[in-house]
Amino acid sequence: MSRKITFLTLFLWLMTVTFPVIAQQKADTTCIFRFVPQKDMFYVPWKGNDTELARLLEYIENNKATILDGKLPLLVDGYCKSQGSKAENLATAKIRANRVKSELIIRAKIKEENFITHNHATEGDFVTVRLTVPVKETAVTDAEAEARLAVEPTVAGRRERQKAEAAAQQNALADTPSETKLTNDYHLSLRANLLRWVTLTPDLGLEWRICPSWGIAVNGSWTSWTWSDKDRRYALWEVAPEVRYYMGEKKAWYLGAMFKAGQFNYKLSETGKQGDLMGGGITAGYQLRLNKALALDFNLGLGYLNADFEKYEVIDGVRVRCGNETKNWCGPINAGVTLVWKLF
Template sequence: MFKKLLMTLVLWAVVYPLVAQTQGDTIYHFRFEPGNDGLYTAYRNNGTELTRLLSCVVQNKEAILAGTIPILVDGYCSSLHDEAAARAIARIRSNRVKSELITREGLSEACFTTSNHTSGGDYVTVRIAIPAQPSESGPEQQAEAEKRAEQARLEAEQQRLEAEQQRAEAEAQRARLEAEKQRLEAEKQRLEAEKQRLEAEKQRLEAERQRAEAGHPEHDPYHLALRANLLRWATLTPDLGIEWRIAPAWGLMVNGSWTSWTWDNNARRYALWEVSPELRWYLGKQKRGYLGLLYKAGQFNYKLCGTGRQGDLMGGGITGGYQLRLNRALSLDFNLGLGYLNADYEKYITIDGVRVRRGNETKEWWGPINAGVTLVWKIK
């Protein structure tokens, strides 16, 4: 807008000296209603201005048709927010005024230099640069006037070209803004889709967590498992067992141990077998902790020093423990049993490789009767 105002002032500075040397009125104003492109003669003295303009054209028609007197037409429209629409209205308004001169006085489009603007108001101005008569000025003054008129026409044409350039730049800017808007909208949609995906993933993980807390069969699917007490194996006593989960919360288990070792020319002996059935009740949502009832029976033969002991043992008690899951197939079972054991045995010594009996004894025990760190392999 500043550039347009500056060019208007420059044009006026060039035309004003010429106007001062012309005869009659050379600037005419035609007012238009905001947003309207109709030229109404009854509106704001438009009829009077049109009569004055036609009179001037009649007096200088020959020079106008010859091209020595230019008619400068400037159309304005500032009542619309859209620049393209405002420029189109300004162009139509200029054409309305030119049509009056073309149809009434037989002028052609070549007689006009037209510029259209999107600021400054809602009107059309017509400027006619009429040089001084030869009787009033010499050849030099007439040549100067013609030079100024041509300069004014060139300035007007330059102003029109700059206005066209500004319009092109504005359209390019609007295109860039529209492209940026579409890019931002696409980015917004992508972020919204990513948000929905993350929300779905969050819901899936929450569902998995709830299934884990509820003891879903997926986390404890076995019905049959093999067992090996690693503590017994560490004492060179092979131990194996089997468990049958008759229900999600109930299990029936049987463990067995056996070993037989002699050394120092049969002077030392360590032999044992045991059978331990157990009924378990699994607790909690994940069924990892448990309580159980244990029964134990077996025989033993120990001779680790001078006197050996050989006999039977029997007892039972309560057990408790926890299963730590390693993967889908393996777990570690930590357990401890408390209760009562009864052992009836005979003492003996060995003389020349022959066992010699030294009496019988019976012992009773209250306290820990079983302990284990058991590897559980779920086979079904």
């Protein structure tokens, strides 16, 4: 009888130690966002970044309260090794990490303090975001527990995993698309030349970006003012279509060809001038991005204009023609500080 009791006690002890182990486990979730070598712009719909972003946002939403309480930080690591020096690599890695964090802050409504960020001048051209998500309690065997302990993340283990991820990213980036596909950040925008508006000449236009390097723009102006009992007049309309070629890495500088046509009626002195104008020339400019939706377009046009007009005087409220004239002009034909608003 004593042998049975001893055996039963030993058996129960072994069952307690060896088989069901109830433990709170945590699952590491790592999302990888790929970047083009030497560039810091975060292109969401590229190389699976949109899928990774959706997956990460789901994890954040499911654990948002814990994240906002500071109990579950998001570990962000920025990487770059495609620049010329270590300082440039670290600067680019920092910008990349900040762009990913900005996207998460906007979309997931979290804060900067919910991140722990490290930047690296090695490995590859990507950003990783990792969080340790608690999972439900499960019963595991002793063998499973030992296996999990064997792969429990350590500092060395994380480094090895990051190296493996970097190698995978290098293989994935082997077929990096051309710059034309990467900088196509808008297709249609609304334009307003602020210099025209300052002179009380309403001006609006559109630009259609056919591709990152080529765009078609058209601006139109119209105004009609009279004063001094209609003895003075300032009126005109103009249409100016333009073809542009954008240059450089950021596609900010451009050269273009413009055509201009319109009519005018000026009477700023005793003699008025009313007629047609037509001409064209080359344009050059620079677009300064203010944010994702707005930019300032600084431009200047040089070329030729022909003005064919009649001269007139106003006698007793009646316009009396007093000759006609033609003038040709070579030089500046257009200037603008244009506010550009991206529509889509």
